Amino acid sequence: MKLIGSLSSPYVRKVRVVMAEKKLDYQFVQANPWAPDTAVSASNPLGKVPCLVMEGGEAVFDSRVIVEYLDTLSPVGKLIPSSGRERAEVKTWEALADGVLDAGVLARLEAGGFDGRSEAERSQVWIDRQFGKMHGGLKAMAQGLGEKPFCSGVHFSLSDVAVGCALGWLEFRFPQIGWRTEYPNLARLADKLALRTSFADSKPG
Structure with missing residues (x-):
């Protein structure tokens, strides 16, 4: 998995914290969505971070959707009750x-x-x-x-x-x-x- 985001974004940080707590491997790609030459929109048509790009190239956004998905990938450190x-x-x-x-x-x-x-x-x-x-x-x-x-x-x-x-x-x-x-x-x-x-x-x- 590849996480596109900015180090200063609190929404990106939320995803990074969840990744760490769940002990999930991923590649972090820094991107500034405010830069005129940003490539964020190539993965997220809304031009926002964070954006999680899956192994097959599919993109998942925004942060609430991403952390919900990540919590299902491993039983380690369950963060969201099931129901x-x-x-x-x-x-x-x-x-x-x-x-x-x-x-x-x-x-x-x-x-x-x-x-x-x-x-x-x-x-x-x-x-x-x-x-x-x-x-x-x-x-x-x-x-x-x-x-x-x-x-x-x-x-x-x-x-x-x-x-x-x-x-x-x-x-x-x-x-x-x-x-x-x-x-x-x-x-x-x-x-x-x-x-x-x-x-x-x-x-x-």
């Missing part, structure tokens, strides 16, 4: 973490982080709206985690992979958001996850 409320809970945690990331990416885009727009062409109202989503997501994460050792209870799961990648990216791209001080339980979780080889080897920056 029922437990499965729905894990997938909801993933949706929450990805939603925080989506808002962060939109805020960076509007601020001109990629397209070089002038100050007059940016909407502070839109940026503030995305920050509101990030703060709301962080509050929900902290409330959902409570004093549990992991997001979905006593076992490490995709919930923690998704939340850990979201928190790591916020620390990387938005250090001004003081989630560690406001939500010490999230900080404890992030620090615990950082000790895992899968997270340490994929840290952005």
Whole structure:
């Protein structure tokens, strides 16, 4: 398998962490989807990363679909429950973490982080709206985690992979958001996850 992605993308990191936790072999191909000469669209018509290219050349995307597929390839380190409320809970945690990331990416885009727009062409109202989503997501994460050792209870799961990648990216791209001080339980979780080889080897920056 070949994983196409950027080292700074939290969605790519989620897949890389799952690959490491599942002990799956793959080739990592770095690609910047924002570069004018990017070849990402040759595998993913949406021009987004991550993109998993199978041995036969078929492509799988986006990150949620990829990690769902990867979890079926090996019984090692099962990350997603097979059915029922437990499965729905894990997938909801993933949706929450990805939603925080989506808002962060939109805020960076509007601020001109990629397209070089002038100050007059940016909407502070839109940026503030995305920050509101990030703060709301962080509050929900902290409330959902409570004093549990992991997001979905006593076992490490995709919930923690998704939340850990979201928190790591916020620390990387938005250090001004003081989630560690406001939500010490999230900080404890992030620090615990950082000790895992899968997270340490994929840290952005």
